[in-house]
Amino acid sequence: MEGVLNQLPIGLSIGAVLLLVALGLTFTFGQMGVVNMAHGEFIMAGAYTAYLLQGVGFLVALPAAFVVAGLMGLILERTLVRRFYGRPLDTLLLTWGVSLMLQQLARDLFGAPNVQVASPEWLRGGIGILPYNRLFIMALAAASVLAIWAYMNRTGQGRRMRAVMQNRRLAATSGIDTGRVDQRTFFIGSGLAGVAGVALTLIGPVGPTLGTYYIVDAFLVVVAGGLGQLRGAVLAATGLGLLNSYAEFWSDASLAKVVVFAAIIGFLQVRPQGLFFVRSRALT
């Protein structure tokens, strides 16, 4: 029984990381039709930012990683991705090429072996079965979701973002500068991946291929949660994180991914468009 309970914070914190990663993906995909495979490398960039800022303090690393990863996303959007709007499959392959180059860049800058980031003193230990570091990751994700929710529903920029997501042409006709909205979405989404990278340094080592471990699962969150849906992403990420950790617990680590995959396929039989979606008469 204790084993079962022990898995709970592990599953929830993995779900929290997946959520931070998936938020950026679901918004860039939902709003611009961009499948960004280089998103995983923004996680890695965030993690290495924390590694470089070890002496300065962990709480400085969070906003720094947000800005670093966000700027990388912005550069990617301005230079390449914006030429490919509305062609999701092409963006997928394009950004995969970018992700290869970023991984090699990390190898050249920081070396191929993994590096360890020392967790701050105040995040060691825990209450009972709840380690502080995993609690912190959950709190971080919760705070990020709240911030995103407030941004989308309580600010003018967020309103414009929702408008573009729902109907780009109508939004453009109504005078919204869709290009600017796209840039902001890309910046915020990539920045959140950077924050996820910082969170990951609390539970494991950092390496050039860090992002590749999370990108596939994060995409599954997008598939299961529904495109551009905040609450869908929250539920799907939590569910997938728990499913991952309990499947590992009850079967073994090698079967867990197969179980998750089968569960997703099964879920799509019931809800092919994900948990939540915008009803529309448009043919897809």
Next chain:
Amino acid sequence: MTAPVERAGTTTPAERPETTALAKGGAAPDGPVRRWQGSAGFAAVFTAVAVLALVAAPLLLEPFRLGLLAKYLCYAIVALGIGLAWGQGGMLTLGQGVFFGLGGYAMGMYLKLNDAGGDLPDFMVWSGVEELPALWKPFGNPVFALAMVVVLPVGVALLLGTLVFRQRVRGAYFAILTQALAAALVILLVGQQGLTGGTNGLTNFFDFFGHDVAAEETQRGLYLIVAAVLGVLYLGARQLVRSRFGRLLLAVRDGEERVRFLGYDPAVVKTLTFAISAGMAGIAGALFVPVVGIISPALLGVVPSIELVVAVAVGGRFALAGAVLGAVVMGYARTYFSEELPDAWLYLQGALFVLVMTLAPKGLAGLAAGLVRRREARA
């Protein structure tokens, strides 16, 4: 189809290839490309390539280089399947490594049992397995193993295709799911050490149907088999694309809903095509095992699967010949650069990909077709 709302996953006009290019195969109107593809011209080019591959290459290349070429041709068979599913059918599959692996492991299991001659395969002894697992037993029979090379990948593809396409899950979602399947299979294979050989995979083969697998003669024979299989599959795929089914497939790629309204079931068309491409990958995997001497998880994960998609894009996804060409060219490029500039290869591969997607989305075949068209226009 009024008021097209921009939605992810929809084919927009920009993504749709010009239907006059090589893509259209049999249905293309008269034009330079059509003429090149016309029976006489095509037969001449195909025969020339076949003579080059079957006669000249074995005579001219030293055994090591011939082995490399055989390996690239195995990849070319997978690429042919990707060209069919992605270029013709619009299904971007990022998990062909799964089917390649199923075919490869089926062949590898037979070869392992054959070498062991009634004992346990060597890696099982090292992992402390004491009795042959039930999963392995039927693979001692060569006929069963060879059948499984095709049956397993086709079966998995039919199942996945039916479940996914019936629910109208497509586009990037399909790509993501195939990628997740590849990732899951690799973790499974690595984890089940005693059953699959773990990270090392299956290797150390000695006997291939009565021939020493390392012998020069055997390798030359294997090369000829691979080249012949590729040729036959290419002709078959070309015929398929030019058939009524092929036109239906193009129609599904360019306007799935319209095809549905015309009374066809796009899910069936897509599932069958996906299964055919999976079968090709399975055959390629089975040939790869004796040629290269190993099948392991590293050869069939997400990265090798996408690398082959990259190769197809470089060669030209809308032409079957482009897919084959791309696999061979990228194979040589990889070998050359990892010999000469190992560190630069990933940069080069990434940059090449970005360049192809931005500047020449139709790849080498598209560039070639453009040149032909320009010359015709000048004449």
